[in-house]
Amino acid sequence: MDIKEIQNLIKFVAKSGASEVKLEMDDIKITIKTGSEDKGENTTYVQQIPMNAPMAQAAPAAPTATEPTTATPTPVDENSKYITIKSPIIGTFYRKASPDKPVFVEVGTSIKEGDVLCVIEAMKLFNEIESEVSGKIVKILVDDSSPVEYDQPLFLVDPS
Structure with a gap:
């Protein structure tokens, strides 16, 4: 899943009115939370799960937070x-x-x-x-x- 698909998913969840969506695939876990108490801002956590990774390999990237915005001038x-x-x-x-x-x-x-x-x-x-x-x-x-x-x-x- 690339960043474009994740951004589309965030937009879709924000428009749907769901408060939380969790998606787990083979190599990725995504949790999207839309909190009513924080005025509609979305928080997304993306976690890559290494598949058969050797021990010498670097650790996966830390979860990221993404907040979509409107057309801001x-x-x-x-x-x-x-x-x-x-x-x-x-x-x-x-x-x-x-x-x-x-x-x-x-x-x-x-x-x-x-x-x-x-x-x-x-x-x-x-x-x-x-x-x-x-x-x-x-x-x-x-x-x-x-x-x-x-x-x-x-x-x-x-x-x-």
């Missing part, structure tokens, strides 16, 4: 006046809802909080990505129908 280093809108999930980026519909935004489009900027298909689900800032689209950083990674920059927005 962050300043870009090269031009601090622009805000970068990043992908909250991995999947396929689409600029329009369907092939016969117009694109959600173009360069120069004024946007406000809550406007749909694009959709990302992940595991046969189409997730609308909404803006968390108001401003004007300066640059679209991803081509239509391209795969995107978690936290990959999608748009540059001028908030002024």
